[in-house]
Amino acid sequence: xxxxxxLVLADGRFPAGGHAHSGGAEAAVKxxxxxxxxxLADFCRGxxxxxxxxxxxxxxxxxxxxxxxxxxxxxxxxTPSPALRxxxxxxxxxxxxxxxxxxxxxxxxxxxxxxxxxxxxxxVLGLVARAAGLGAEDAAYCAAYESVSGAASAVVRLLxxxxxxxxxxxxxxxxxxxxxxxxxxxxxxxxxxxGVNALPAASAPLLEIGAEAHAAWAVRLFAS
Amino acid sequence: xxLDHDHHGPAAVSAxxxxxxxxxxxxxxxxxxxxxxxxTATVAALCRILRDELSLAVVTNDIYTxxxxxxxxxxxxxxxxxxxxVETGACPHTAIRDxxxxxxxxxxxxxxxxGPLDLILVESGGDNLTATFSKGLVDAQIFVIDVAxxxxxxxxxxxxxxxxxxxxxxxTDLAPYVGSDLGRMAADAKAQRAELPVVFQSLxxxxxxxxxxxxxxxxxxxxxx
Numbered sequence: 001x002x003x004x005x006x007l008v009l010a011d012g013r014f015p016a017g018g019h020a021h022s023g024g025a026e027a028a029v030k031x032x033x034x035x036x037x038x039x040l041a042d043f044c045r046g047x048x049x050x051x052x053x054x055x056x057x058x059x060x061x062x063x064x065x066x067x068x069x070x071x072x073x074x075x076x077x078x079t080p081s082p083a084l085r086x087x088x089x090x091x092x093x094x095x096x097x098x099x100x101x102x103x104x105x106x107x108x109x110x111x112x113x114x115x116x117x118x119x120x121x122x123x124v125l126g127l128v129a130r131a132a133g134l135g136a137e138d139a140a141y142c143a144a145y146e147s148v149s150g151a152a153s154a155v156v157r158l159l160x161x162x163x164x165x166x167x168x169x170x171x172x173x174x175x176x177x178x179x180x181x182x183x184x185x186x187x188x189x190x191x192x193x194x195g196v197n198a199l200p201a202a203s204a205p206l207l208e209i210g211a212e213a214h215a216a217w218a219v220r221l222f223a224s
Numbered sequence: 225x226x227l228d229h230d231h232h233g234p235a236a237v238s239a240x241x242x243x244x245x246x247x248x249x250x251x252x253x254x255x256x257x258x259x260x261x262x263x264t265a266t267v268a269a270l271c272r273i274l275r276d277e278l279s280l281a282v283v284t285n286d287i288y289t290x291x292x293x294x295x296x297x298x299x300x301x302x303x304x305x306x307x308x309x310v311e312t313g314a315c316p317h318t319a320i321r322d323x324x325x326x327x328x329x330x331x332x333x334x335x336x337x338x339g340p341l342d343l344i345l346v347e348s349g350g351d352n353l354t355a356t357f358s359k360g361l362v363d364a365q366i367f368v369i370d371v372a373x374x375x376x377x378x379x380x381x382x383x384x385x386x387x388x389x390x391x392x393x394x395x396t397d398l399a400p401y402v403g404s405d406l407g408r409m410a411a412d413a414k415a416q417r418a419e420l421p422v423v424f425q426s427l428x429x430x431x432x433x434x435x436x437x438x439x440x441x442x443x444x445x446x447x448x449x
Contacts, residue, residue: 013322013323015322015323015324015325016323016325017323017325017326018323019313019315019318019319019322019323020310020311020312020313020315020318020319020326021313022313090326090329093329094325094326094329095325097325097328097329098325154313157313157314218290219288220288220311221287221288221313221314222311222313222314223311223313
């Protein structure tokens with residue numbers, strides 16, 4: 001295994017469709033909940049400990065060999081908003097394409113066959129990480145980081161926020177990101193023995209509600 | 225390669241010229257260029273002239289999500305199921321060049337859902353002079369500029385002007401009103417592009433999009449040969 005593969009997978013330029021999504025930031029900006037670097041940090045912290053933790057645990061469990069179908073169903077159950085489920089499957093499908101082209105593997109081909117229209121993105125992320133020779137911890141880090149990095153770069157575009165401030169927000173969240181990744185891996189290990197009910201079910205109601213409102217806008221810059 | 229070619233195989237992951245069931249996929253032609261140069265109008269005119277002889281579909285890449293797709297729907301140039309809008313996160317050039325996954329998904333879905341297609345036009349939202357399509361997404365690209373955007377654009381060059389398979393200089397009917405020198409534009413384009421073709425068109429004249437449509441037919445003949 002090569003640890004450097006994690007840099008390839010976690011790179012914001014990895015071509016898996018993430019650039020068109022704001023992680024709920026566009027809805028939060030419009031609602032006045034994100035107005036600058038301070039409120040961006042609050043928003044990202046909330047995402048990290050909810051969506052980020054769940055995604056990290058799902059991705060790590062997929063690396064550990066938990067059945068993707070069960071993980072996908074468990075993720076559905078943890079995603080009340082239909083708009084978010086659609087977005088997560090779309091991103092999962094795009095990541096599947098990029099992952100199969102980058103790290104060809106029979107396991108990813110089988111996943112594509114099982115989910116032609118896409119599985120939840122963290123499920124795919126875990127199996128792509130596995131195909132890249134990475135471990136559960138790597139996948140958890142990648143999912144947790146993605147849960148905040150996309151929102152931060154979207155806010156740079158939405159508010160013309162100083163990009164150094166946005167990057168500073170991510171840097172200051174790093175210690176919390178470490179803890180979330182640890183908790184996610186711990187939960188994933190429990191899933192191996194106890195089943196998918198051991199996955200965390202932390203949720204952020206405003207993200208779910210915001211996503212539903214956002215999906216109905218006639219004019220928006222981001223897909224979600 | 226690692227692609228399955230049996231009928232139930234997973235979707236292709238690259239610019240492979242065949243679909244998972246082994247049949248030849250549609251020719252994909254990209255249209256890019258600055259805002260307001262007439263990309264959508266050219267796409268609409270191409271649809272009107274080609275729809276009776278070819279099975280075609282359109283993918284739009286908008287900045288504000290569905291504007292261009294809605295124009296095409298309003299104009300009824302194709303049935304709605306043949307027009308798909310890709311959301312680009314405010315960056316069309318990223319979606320057509322750096323991260324083409326959403327566009328590849330759109331073209332594959334169109335072929336899966338409406339059956340065999342001859343041609344898919346992939347339109348970029350208006351962007352800057354450096355915006356070009358990835359070879360992983362399209363087989364050929366048209367760059368559309370217009371005389372009112374300044375007759376020095378061919379001289380300035382940039383990847384779109386110099387490398388597109390076809391350069392279209394649109395709105396030639398406006399040249400006298402905006403003081404653009406068509407001869408100079410043609411000479412500059414020739415200097416930048418050597419043997420690559422250039423078409424001067426006005427969609428308000430009878431000839432309209434005919435010359436571009438002829439070029440598209442030629443590409444299609446080469447694709448299916």
